Amino acid sequence: MPDPLKFNSDAEAFQQKRLFRFRLYFAYGFVLLLFVFLISRMAHLQWYNYERYHGLAEGNRISIETLPPTRGKIYDRNHILLADNQPVYALSMIREKMDDIHAFELALMNLLEGSDPEKIEAYFKKFRQLNRSKAYTLPFSVSEEQAARFSVMSYKFPGVTLTARLKRVYPHKSTAVHALGYVGRINVKELKKLNEQEYLGTNIIGKAGIERFYEDRLHGSPGVQQIETNARGRILRKLETTPATPGEDIHLTLDIELQKYAESLFKDKVGSIIALDPQNGEILAFASMPTFDPNLFVDGIDQKNYSRLLNDPHRPFINRAINGQYPPGSTIKPFVALGAIEKDYISPTKKIYDPGYFDYAGHRYRDWKRTGHGLIDLNAAIAQSCDTYFYELSLTMGVDAIHDAMSPFGFGEKTNIDIIGESKGILPSQQWKMETKGKPWYRGETIISSIGQGYNLTTPLQLAKATAILANRGKIIQPHLLKDELKDSSSSQIAIKKISNWDSVIQGMVDVMHGKKGTARRHGKGLPFKVAGKTGTAQVFGLNQGKYNADELAKRLHDHSLFIGFAPVDNPKIAVAVIVENGGSGSKTAAPMAINLMKHYLEEKLTGISTQTESKQ
Template sequence: MTEHLEFHSDQERLQQKRLLRFRLYFALGFVLVLFLFLIGRMAYLQWYNFDRYHGLAEGNRISIEILPPTRGKIYDRNHVLLADNQPVYAIKMIREKMTDIDAVQQALQKLMPEVDPESMDKFFKRFKQGNRVKPYTLPFTLDEQQAAEYAVIGYQFPGVTLSARLKRVYPFHEHAVHALGYVGRINQKELQKLDPALYRGTDIIGKSGIEKYYEPILHGQPGVQQVETNARGRVLRKLETLPAIPGQDIHLTLDIKLQQYAESLFTQKRGGLVALDPQNGEVLAYVSMPTFDPNLFVDGIAHDTYRDLLNNPNRPFINRVINGQYPPGSTIKPFVALGAIENNVISPSKKIYDPGYFEYKNHRYRDWKRTGHGFVDMDAAITQSCDTYFYMLSLDMGIDNIHDALYPFGFGHRTGIDLYGESRGILPSQEWKRETKGKPWYRGETIISSIGQGYNLATPLQLAQATAVLANRGKVVQPHLLRMPLSEPSEQIEIKNIDNWERVITAMSHVMHSKKGTAHKHALDLGFKMAGKTGTAQVFSLKEANYNADEIDKSLHDHSLFIGFAPIDKPKIAVAVIVENGGSGSKTAAPMAVQLIKHYLEEQAKIPTGSGDQAS
């Protein structure tokens, strides 16, 4: 019995040992399998997918920042700064790292009360709908005090950083804005046409004027830098930098002092003025009035301010120098006369009788002087601006000959100035009317075309170029704003008889210096000889020869025009002036041009303007 019990006890112990050994082996196998799984998983993560996960890890620690290029500065001909870059502070945000966007908006609005709340709302609406990982820059800059105040509370807003950047600034504000242009925020239409690689990290672009035309030169190329950040997006240190390539600085032909003086002549007036160097086509002054401050557009103009400018009845956004198209009036008479005597249509010494009107097919075309000028030759017709002389001359020339005589001077086509959007003007001909109007040309239209009315339209720049070509005795120069040596030889208008050119220029000098000249009273104190021509362009047709300016609306008054150059023998400046609704050219535009030329020759060219020999 005892042996039987001992047998069962040994058997149970053996079974327990087997069970324990099985459990140990199972546990060991399970641990081994688990360990092998962990090794495999580690190998999968660390070796097979190393690049992917290393990149993700580094992305949480290292950020790539785009370094926008410094925009090139713009100077005038005397190295006076016209467009600068001013250090300011900007807010940059990444939506993925932000916890409360609305709180950020409220804090920024409180920090910058001068910012229009509607503009702030528009930005944050776009921001919330934009790319989660793309950095966005608030389009409103902070001054030093605002930046300091934000630095105190900035820790509360992860994903929002304060950084310094350069802001475009125009030190002379509204002066020369139509030539300089301005920069503004890149819109969606522009974004579709831009090279993304060149405009990474940049949110402004040239919108008009020189800023737009020379955008590829001024913009530069962006750089990149790697920075180490913490979990809240704060920069800890810079790791590697590829610097941006700044844009090139450029010098313009403008003289900002002359520009300011020219603009001061337009007190409460609308119009355009261009002053050229006849020798090389450099634009010395470029005036379109009224004007506006380009600094308003750099950070995005307020809606109300933009609306007020847009609805301004004086239309300050119009670049009148290249887009204002006006009847040239009597300013084209010297060019018509030159074409006539060069082509032997009339002798410069032939006289015609002016009773104060010219009749053609039962229609009376009146002269500006109701009593007439009596007997006049070509010199007297230009000096006294006799309309009747040119009425008669036009029928002998014909419209196509008038067109061919004026076209080489730049009328009817673009000058090619380095600005976008230049208008062509209109220089009519029989072919032009057939193509544009689908109607034949009538001789009565030739009559009024000879004095710059009818279909004729010209820009102030075209008038200035034509004046420069005449001053150069046929050498054609292209107006330009970028100061650079001319790479191409100038064209030369074919001259059949140089004496004809001198006769016309002499007649223009008589406009200024002869007692019967339409502008002689404005040139009494000049110590140099000047050539000029006044012009008056009708805004609407008249049934009577004259009108009472006090009885009609100011907007219907005649435009006042003048072209001129000086000195006559060695011209240094050619000027064209148009004053909208300014009345007679001798009354408004002529004194402005004379003052500008006198100022320029005294201050810049250093030519004495005291008493001296006068033209008779």
């Protein structure tokens, strides 16, 4: 039997040896090729791309975080805090560390039970479009309970970090909101206009009022810090920090206690009160009613609250102090009268007869007093608010002369207060009508313009400024809300030929309050100081010769109630303008509100002023 281990022939043995050598060389070659590949790959990684992969490796260990600046605080004139920053918890997220964003979103909703799911859903819709490697903060704070739950479950949320941040808080809630404004999340339109480097790590910006106007001061500049983390993203240590520059704290001219009192005077009424210091233009109270709570906007207002405010028939979003444009009514009579006697259109002592109406071109223009005022001069015309006197005077002057008399007091122009979005009102003239309406001016329009009706429109702030200038006897002031930055206007003075003309007009306003027949005389009784004032009633609804009966008209068609005034007369410390929408007679509604505000300020805030004034009298 042949041996199977032996080859049958030499040829077969040779063939087997050859095959073995081939396999051995192939194995050697394969191993050598593998080593060449490994060495070349190592060279590629270690030498040629060292900088790139070293940076990536360091990125896994060292990360750079932006340090948002602390927003500047806002105080009133007495150093009472109006806008503060409160520490809260927030969640910061990096998208590239999340495997399934949808599942992550649902898990987070469940974890943050109590938070608005619509806000979370809206955030993640936007989050999916953002840079994958950057950290973004959830647009609302989380409660301490939610923060505690997250800390326990944080291992389930890779890429999410619990951080502390400062949230804007308005401790007085709705008080002075139209002056302060509010902050809110930066939108796409705003983002395009901003310096992105200055807003790194920041997601809020001033939206209205002082918060918006002084955004550059309040915002500050961000800082950066390098931090070392482990494989799980847990912070090990801080390597290098460039601190953020905090925003500037600012003080306003507002007196928050006077502001609260001013707002309380409205109760359920709608309108505006402006009180300012006539000597320097500092605004003491800036009320627009109704108001709303600015805290609702800091983290983003929910749809329910936004709809409620938006659909409120009284429209609380409107800043009536600078955007409410109203017919000024009889409050303009002192300014028209001053222009008339200054340009010698009429003498202060000249009397006209008022039968209770004025006929012109077949139309009868009625006085507010149906029986008329009889013989009346300029002083009585202001004190008793005689319409007929000004009807007749207006045809002597003409609309352009009325325009020129009122323009220096700021009517028809923005006051340039430090709030964005102010309206300019309308001070009509022949040129204005031709440019805006494309029609000529008619004399009948001059008649109604003389008592603040027709095309005339003014804002409460314009009325307050004009009243302050009148109190100063022509010194033009600049209304402003920022304390310690008075714009010097001492060189600006309305030129008047006769100083006595100021006295004539102001005395008429004093008699409004303290005269025997003044329209607001009942509110001037018993005051420890003298007030110069002027009531006004602006018609909203045309009656076409009919008789006004408030009981038969809808509330929205009732007349507006107005009042302007300043006190004490000899040394004015406060000038006030009040407009109450659909409030009826100025003497019944706006006048007592203004007087109460003056009393509150002069007696509570400036103790001794009234006594000094009485001693002079």
